[in-house]
Amino acid sequence: MKVTLRIKRFDPDKDAKPYWAEYTVAASPVDRLLDALNTIKWTIDGTLTFRRSCAHGVCGSDAMRINGRNRLACKVLIRDVGEKVTVEPMLGFPVIKDLVVDMDPFFHKYESIKPYLITHDNEPGTERLQSPEERARYDEGTKCILCGACTGSCPSIWGNPDWVGPAAIVNAHRFIFDSRDQGTAERLAILGQRNGVWRCRTIFNCSDACPRGIPVTDLIEQVKRAIIYGDRNID
Amino acid sequence: MWSWLLHRVTGLAVLLFLLVHIVDIGLLSFGPDVYNEGIALFSTGIVRVISLGLIASVLYHAFNGVRIILIDFWPRGARYQGIMFAVVMILTILCFLPMAYFVVAPIFQPGASAVALPM
Ligand code: HEM
Ligand code: SF4
Ligand code: FES
Numbered sequence: 001m002k003v004t005l006r007i008k009r010f011d012p013d014k015d016a017k018p019y020w021a022e023y024t025v026a027a028s029p030v031d032r033l034l035d036a037l038n039t040i041k042w043t044i045d046g047t048l049t050f051r052r053s054c055a056h057g058v059c060g061s062d063a064m065r066i067n068g069r070n071r072l073a074c075k076v077l078i079r080d081v082g083e084k085v086t087v088e089p090m091l092g093f094p095v096i097k098d099l100v101v102d103m104d105p106f107f108h109k110y111e112s113i114k115p116y117l118i119t120h121d122n123e124p125g126t127e128r129l130q131s132p133e134e135r136a137r138y139d140e141g142t143k144c145i146l147c148g149a150c151t152g153s154c155p156s157i158w159g160n161p162d163w164v165g166p167a168a169i170v171n172a173h174r175f176i177f178d179s180r181d182q183g184t185a186e187r188l189a190i191l192g193q194r195n196g197v198w199r200c201r202t203i204f205n206c207s208d209a210c211p212r213g214i215p216v217t218d219l220i221e222q223v224k225r226a227i228i229y230g231d232r233n234i235d
Numbered sequence: 236m237w238s239w240l241l242h243r244v245t246g247l248a249v250l251l252f253l254l255v256h257i258v259d260i261g262l263l264s265f266g267p268d269v270y271n272e273g274i275a276l277f278s279t280g281i282v283r284v285i286s287l288g289l290i291a292s293v294l295y296h297a298f299n300g301v302r303i304i305l306i307d308f309w310p311r312g313a314r315y316q317g318i319m320f321a322v323v324m325i326l327t328i329l330c331f332l333p334m335a336y337f338v339v340a341p342i343f344q345p346g347a348s349a350v351a352l353p354m
Contacts (some may be wrong), residue, residue, distance in 0.1 A: 050353040155236070202306050204316060218313035221306060234310075 003027045003036055007048070009098050012190040018095070028078035033087070034062060038216055050099035057211060060147030064099050065090055070149035090152030091141075091159065091168040092171055095143035106148050109164045113190055118183025134179040139187045141174030141219060143212040149207035150216050163199040164191065166206040166216045173219040176232055184232050192227045200224070238320050243298050246294035250287050280342045287335055294330050298323040 002024055034052055041048045045088045051061040051177040055074045062073040065088040067081055072120045093101035137182035144167065151157055151165035170190060176183045197220055226232045240314040262273040276282055302319045312319070 049300070066276075153237070166254075201239055202303055202313070203236050205236050215313065217316070222310075222314045224307065225310075 001027060001029060001078075001083065004084050005008045005036060005040065006084070006086045007040075007098070008086075009048070010089075010095055011047070011097055014189070027078045027223050031078045032074050033066060033071075033076040033078065033081060034073040035087065036085075037076065037087070043163065044150060046111065047072055049097045058145060062146035062192070063090060063147040063152065063211070064088065064129040065152075070153045072147060072149070072211045075211050081113055090148060092152045092157040093148070093152065097178075098173040100151075101148075103148060105161065106151060106165070106167065107146075109151075109168045110146065110171060112164065113168050114183055115175065117175065117181055118186065119180070120182050128180040130179055138177040140214050141170050141177075143214055144170050144174070145212060147211060147230075149211060150208040150214075153209040154204055157172065160195070160199065162197045164197075164199070166220060169197055169200075169220045170214060170216055176223060176226060184226075188227050188230075188232075191223060197224050224227055238299060238302070238316075238323075241295060242303070245296040245299075248288065248292040249296055252292075278341070283338050283342055286338050290333050290334050290338065291327065294334075295323065295328045298326050 003026075004022060004126060006020055006022050008018050009021045023044055025036050025044070027036045027039070032055075034055060037048070037050055037052075041050075050064065050073070052074060053061045057075045060072070063067040064073055065071075065086075066073065066076055067086050070090055073087075074153045087099065089095045089099045089101050090108055093103065096102050110184045128159075137138070140210065148167060149224055151167045152172070154166060156163050157165050169191065172187050176184050176187050200220050202217055202221070204217050206220075207214075207218070210216050222234075225234050259273055259277075262270040277286070283314070299320075302323050305319060306316055
């Protein structure tokens with residue numbers, strides 16, 4: 001079948017503002033959208049710029065706005081997007097070129113919630129053991145691949161680029177509810193600030209966007225309650 | 236996203252009515268005649284139709300407000316948000332229809348339009 005891709009392009013060296021370009025390529029219904037983008041880049045216009053690495057939905061580099069929703073180009077099949085597809089860079093991020101956005105602010109926010117194990121006790125001589133139930137408590141957040149699809153789908157980010165965003169909160173949740181971690185108070189204090197969890201208005205775009213099926217809003221709400229009650233042993 | 240957008244739009248619409256309401260109640264301070272003349276505007280056809288928007292806004296905002304509170308405080312709330320949104324819409328429509336009837340009916344009964352709503 002023939003697929004027409006309408007792509008929002010922008011080259012800061014040449015263009016004053018972004019413009020739409022259309023390409024029609026041959027594709028099979030079970031190809032991924034990424035295959036169609038590659039066909040354009042390899043056979044029609046080599047200057048089309050986008051990120052991709054694993055092509056299998058695990059590296060998180062090809063999140064983009066496909067038919068108005070943030071998706072990984074490598075996880076979306078042609079048959080699910082139809083014969084006319086609109087592809088744009090994610091909203092809420094500065095565009096570097098074509099579909100490539102600047103992820104630096106995103107990763108600074110990720111770092112701001114201290115996404116690593118914090119302990120104050122002496123090092124144990126053995127592994128830090130955990131029961132299956134304790135492990136299950138934060139399982140969902142461990143699946144995050146930091147693609148940014150959730151953060152780029154959030155109207156609160158569109159309106160205020162400084163807000164920490166869903167992805168950082170998901171990764172804070174992963175440590176806040178880890179029984180081995182002792183940095184809960186620190187992280188809850190960080191997320192209780194002006195640009196912390198309270199900018200979330202339960203819009204649910206993030207939960208819809210997440211390619212890993214993480215119930216993003218649910219995790220954010222758990223962190224909100226942990227802040228309100230001052231305790232992670234809730235819910 | 237639509238649940239949130241509607242909540243914000245209806246919240247602002249209700250706020251707008253509150254401002255109008257302060258003005259119409261404020262007319263009392265100019266005496267009963269001025270007040271009666273002003274408040275009669277609410278019986279005109281156009282304002283009755285606009286009132287429909289206010290009723291729908293208040294109903295949606297109130298029911299969805301409860302949904303948001305449940306999402307915030309009920310541990311399973313976020314998981315059931317979709318079902319709760321459907322319930323909000325159904326409740327909004329169910330409550331809207333009879334109220335809309337009483338507000339709009341007088342338009343079609345000329346002469347009775349100045350009469351108070353049936354209680
Ligand atoms: C039945 C009474 C009401 C209930 C249960 C209610 C509930 C709520 C809740 C829970 C929120 C927070 C939304 C969020 O966190 O995303 C909210 C927001 C809001 N409400 Fe109400 N409310 C009520 C009446 C009103 C009235 C009378 C007005 C106008 C005067 C109003 C205007 C607003 C506005 C402008 C917002 C901000 C919307 C936003 O943040 O997107 N509400 N309401
Ligand atoms: S929570 Fe989901 S959408 Fe957000 S960055 Fe992680 S994998 Fe991507
Ligand atoms: S290319 Fe790695 S997630 Fe799509």
